[in-house]
Amino acid sequence: MNEHNKRKPLSIAKFALQAGLFMGAALVPVLQAEAQTRRQPDTTQLTCVQTQGLIKKFGAINLKSGPYKFDRFVVDRNRCFSGQTVRPTFVPTKDDPKCAVLVCAELGQTRQ
Numbered sequence: 001m002n003e004h005n006k007r008k009p010l011s012i013a014k015f016a017l018q019a020g021l022f023m024g025a026a027l028v029p030v031l032q033a034e035a036q037t038r039r040q041p042d043t044t045q046l047t048c049v050q051t052q053g054l055i056k057k058f059g060a061i062n063l064k065s066g067p068y069k070f071d072r073f074v075v076d077r078n079r080c081f082s083g084q085t086v087r088p089t090f091v092p093t094k095d096d097p098k099c100a101v102l103v104c105a106e107l108g109q110t111r112q
Helices: 005-041 049-057
Strands: 060-064 070-074 084-092 099-106
Touching: 049 060, 049 099, 070 084, 070 099
Parallel strands: none
Antiparallel strands: 060 070, 084 099
16 A cells, blocks of 8 residues: 555544534534433423422422423522522412412512
């Protein structure tokens, strides 16, 4: 084999590796988003007591409350960031269309 023939397979393999790495990197955010939506409990599939119990158990938790609605629910102000306070809101659950929960909100913000 001459020198030219030895380099050609290497360059093809290198291109294939680069293309595979690029495609893999492009898919990671999509797969992470899909996995995250599967892991988050959906309040519409839980009772109000179950939803409130999860929030109490973890102190702060991200929950789905509809097909495209996600929020971070908390037990108290200590779970919010600096400059935030808690605000009562409601989420739909299996047994109650207006289950009372708390979310963090910027000071002075009354509705999201």
